[in-house]
Amino acid sequence: MTDVRSPQAGNGAAAPGVAEEPADVAGETIAGVADETETPRPGGFGAVAWARWAWRQLTSMRIALVLLFLLALGSVPGSLLPQQGIDPAGVQQYFTAHPALAPFLNALGLFNVFAAPWFAAIYLLLFVSLAGCVLPRSFRLARTARARPPQAPRHLSRLPNSVRYETAMTTEEASAAAAAFLTRRHFRLSQGEGWLSAEKGYRREAGNLLFHVALMGVLVSIGLGGLFGYKADRLLVEGTSFADTVTDLDAYHPGHLVSPNDLAPFSLTLDKFSASYVASGPDRNQPESFNAHVSYTAQPGDAARTYDIQVNHPLNVDAVKVYLLGHGYAPVFRVTDGQGKVVYDQATPFLPADQSTYLSEGVVKAPDAKPQQLGFAGVFLPTAVDVSGQLESAFPAPYLPAVSMIPYVGNLGLNNGVPQSVYQLNTTGMHRLATPVQVLTPGQSMKLPGGAGTLTFTGYRQWVSLQVTYDPGQVPALISGIAALAGLVLSFLVRRRRIFVRTYRGDSGRTVVDVAGLARSDVGGGFEAEFGELAAGLKSVHDHDSSPRSEETE
């Protein structure tokens, strides 16, 4: 990406024209001119010489290309292998399925590619390379923005686009008319004895630089989010609340510089959740809409407000966003133990096991039951139907809600220090009670054998899983992204081009005008047409305005 020559150097006064130009003409990319001379390797062992050589290599287009390729290549395993940050369960499964290969891949960081040191090394090197290329160019652009275009080449007919014609004007008049014509078209001029050189399209380079600087802005924005942002989940049953505090959140992932006091002090209650589904046809059971009706207070003491959180419609509380990620059913159970005491009475979130029918699985743990602890594992069916003796759910909406639970007695194992999932029953210290499989509808109970107690299915509620995120890098990332796009479009649309005019007395005694054009960048094409139009305009100026006075009236 190093622009080896400054624009002026490529077109010095003695430049014979075309021979100097190929690099400029071919510089049609967003990175601009890239023909480079190979930097000779330093002969000795001087640290400065080596450092300079390394820097030149790093900021060269070739290395930037290789780094770009490596960046693309490095991303591939991130999409083909399960990733720690996105799918931790998938990583576990991979370890189980490939016990020999997985540790090796893990050592290479392939289960967390986008946070791996080697991946960071690639993009940081790429951005250093970019900075080493972009910054010097910015300075150069600032200089050339005020500089005049170089002298016109001697032999204009050697340029890719050129015309020659004669005019009745004197050489001075013709030069002046051409200068006036090009100035009207916002060309920047420099003039000399019998020549004129005009340039236009500096915004192209500006767009190119804007694009690359904006890409660095995107990287900085992502870093900002990683330092000051946070992300957490929360499962919330209808009628319950949570506050945005570390203790009240599940799976809390703070940024590196976030302290618990930085969390926005809002609290939120799930009033009701509703969903609708396609009832018939080939898309039956497919969800149509989800709606979580919530009420929230932004600050303690504020009035409560309500909002409907939907997919694609998160709640925004002081730049913290609350998203609806999932939903499910929480059947309400009451457990009475062998001594007739109610030891459990609450909504119990079950996890959907089948996304199309919402057949859900879950457990009930009653550690306070006497004489022995009680546990239940089973299923919740939103629309329970009997399919030839097999209990199934026919539809995800709760039309015929029912549960079927298997009772266990014994030791739940909650006190042995090993953390347990609330969705699983550890049955090692328990035994299953011999009861026939029973289907309970709301209000129905099942008596446990041997006077161990009673389980009552009193009803159900729904739950939602919410994601709470705060990312201060969001807006900067968006601005950078838009700036990058604007820079890209600018650098593609604007062509940087030069028009040269030479006037001299021909053999016949009349004034000969040579006009030539050169597109230093012409990505979108069309310079030939523009040149033709400009040349025709110049010719008509030279044909018709035989006196310089009429030039002014136009």
Place this chain on the structure above:
Amino acid sequence: MSDNLGLAQLSDHLLIVAVVVYSLAMLAYAGDFAYGRRVKAAGAAGKAARPVPELAGVGASGGAATPGTPEGPEQPTAAVPPAATADSAPGDAGRLGPLIRGAIALTYLGLAAHVAGVITRGLAVHRVPWGDMYEFITALTCVTVIFFVALMMRYRAWHLGVFVMGAVVVALGLAQTIIYTPAGPLVPALKSYWLAIHVAAMTLSVGIFFVAAVLGVVYLFAERYSRRAAAGLSPANHGIMRRLPSAVELDRLTYRTVVFGFPIWTFGIIAGAIWADQAWGRYWGWDPVETWAFITWVIYACFLHARATAGWRGRRAAYIQLIAFGCLLFNVLVVQTFLTGLHSYAGLG
């Protein structure tokens, strides 16, 4: 939501008509390659009054035209002798034989059916017609044909139609057989006006990159031919090659096509990020589809840079462009279909 079954069926039929007509167009283009009468350049010179931008070089100003190749020293791969360049410039419609005129007419006819098919699908489902994989492919191939026609109106290299039509017929045929999804409503995650914006940008850019990829393949053949011709290994005036634009022109056309598609692709990624932020709570999360969109973007960026780097121009750059399109295809056909991620909306079950 009640989907209009009659309109949905009409859409299916229109798209089948489009494939059939495109196939006929492709045969006509191919027939012109094989049997088309070569109109003598001398006879056509008088008719070639209409200036052809780019391909015919300058000359619009009517002045003393520059001798030598119009490209000057810009392209080191310009191995085609100047005479061949001028002759193979596909010229204007006055030089086109009856077969290729028929092919062009069939292209327009097929396109009309194609556009009507896409629109009726949208009317049938009361939303933008790019909500599942089948609709996405029918819409993007529609963009491909529109872009190709627009490009040829300007550059008049209609003989490229055989390659573009071939690719479009394969893609549409695939969409109608193994990818076909009946008209249906959207899942809640897709119900957002960002579907219209994000997927429209992706559809547009993929359709355009499709044209670039076809041009890239043709370029590789033309470049190989021109190298062999320069070395005396191939006849200098091969019948098929002289109907195509020269390697230099194909390279430039490919480049401009990519340059047209790249900002749209970039916009599509940004729009997708905004949507992802609304729907999933983060603007970028390395979901497999996001990752591959990024990889595709990076490799197209490689192509744009490579084309300005000494030693990477020409063939190498063309290969990079094809790799980028390969990544894009992989993303559309494999990642979205088989890898589980948040973008699994293909509707293939």
